[in-house]
Amino acid sequence: MSQQPAYxxxxxxxxxxxxxxxxxxxxxxxxxxxxxxxxxxNTSAFGHNDLLNVSKCAERAESWIAKRLTADSQ
Structure with a gap:
């Protein structure tokens, strides 16, 4: 993996x-x-109150990656 995050x-x-x-x-x-x-x-364990924000982060990450892959393929 690279040293710096992509996003x-x-x-x-x-x-x-x-x-x-x-x-x-x-x-x-x-x-x-x-x-x-x-x-x-930081932890990778989540409580019940965290789960909505976890799902929103996962959705935003998927959207960001999909846009990047589309841009990279053109």
């Missing part, structure tokens, strides 16, 4: 990071949270 966006505490590996795109979806010490961390 990254956030909805609430949920972040989708899209990676381009020679035309093959993959997506990492994570949730940010704050520790008791006040440090920010």
């Amino acid at each position: 990254k966006f956030k909805i609430g505490l949920i972040t989708a990071t899209i990676w381009n590996n020679d035309g093959f795109y993959s997506v990492d979806i994570s949730r940010s949270y704050k520790t008791q010490e006040g440090d920010w961390r």
Whole structure:
């Protein structure tokens, strides 16, 4: 995978990071949270209240990748 993400966006505490590996795109979806010490961390575990934003991130990622693949093929 490349060093920098191809695209990254956030909805609430949920972040989708899209990676381009020679035309093959993959997506990492994570949730940010704050520790008791006040440090920010990320997890790939989601609570019930996160699921709508997870699905929205997945849909936006799919749309972004589809547009990019179409543009790349022309």
